Amino acid sequence: MDKPPRPSKTNVFLNYKIWLSGLTGNGLIEDETFGLMEKIVEKGTLKAAADEAGMSYRKAWGKIRSAEEILGYALLDKHRGGKDGGNSSLTPAAFKLLEAYRALQQQFDDSVEHAFNTFKESIKKSTDDK
């Protein structure tokens, strides 16, 4: 889930995480959920996406359900029944959200890169220079 820690000269690593939440406080949308959304695009079903992500269907379904509750709108067009059991696809709103989130994450990654470099320099400096 979390980003792999960034190595520093002092054996200290910086970790960070971003996620979305609703106003009630319970429930959250984290990277794992967006990962699922991407896999649903590829595979066409929530089940296949869950398998691909190495998580149980129960868990994947819960994450999507929770996210939809927070957002107040559907992320998936879900279809049950039929020869192949059913399928799911992203709603247009889900597509937009996914894109926006990935862009947000990218900006975050970039700024972290810079901030962490500064941080490493700071703790490297001797104490007598300020």
Next chain:
Amino acid sequence: MDKPPRPSKTNVFLNYKIWLSGLTGNGLIEDETFGLMEKIVEKGTLKAAADEAGMSYRKAWGKIRSAEEILGYALLDKHRGGKDGGNSSLTPAAFKLLEAYRALQQQFDDSVEHAFNTFKESIKKSTDDK
């Protein structure tokens, strides 16, 4: 511990968290620990800092201990005994670390501010404009 979520027009909030870790993976240094460090400067003892932070001495001590283990150097000059039982103060290295961390956090705050504004604009846009 975590930052209070940032409100968005769509009732979705952005949350984020940063923390430090060592190379073994077990143990971490989070905002709470830096908060303790600041209170130790104010109060002069770990106990008073723990009380101020509303946590047990046991917990506070554990956090400091863990942080020192990760970093490989002492955060506190600890003194036992004496009339008033003892006291603790930050080491110079701890001061530097604390300052660097707070600066890092500030940079995060700023970049998140900007990134989240962009995010909100993105999910507001209609789907037919790209």
Next chain:
DNA sequence: TTTCGATATGCGCAACTAAACATATCGGTG
């Protein structure tokens, strides 16, 4: 109208985390 595989959901148990409790040690100071 039976079948099949994906969606849908309740619920109990396990794993982990966090808090609470208990207890020992230290050493200036009166």
Next chain:
DNA sequence: CACCGATATGTTTAGTTGCGCATATCGAAA
């Protein structure tokens, strides 16, 4: 040299979260 209050640490209990087992539902196609 006894006292006091903070540092130091193991043990134990409590609480939370999540995982996955079990089971039901759906509907196009054969």
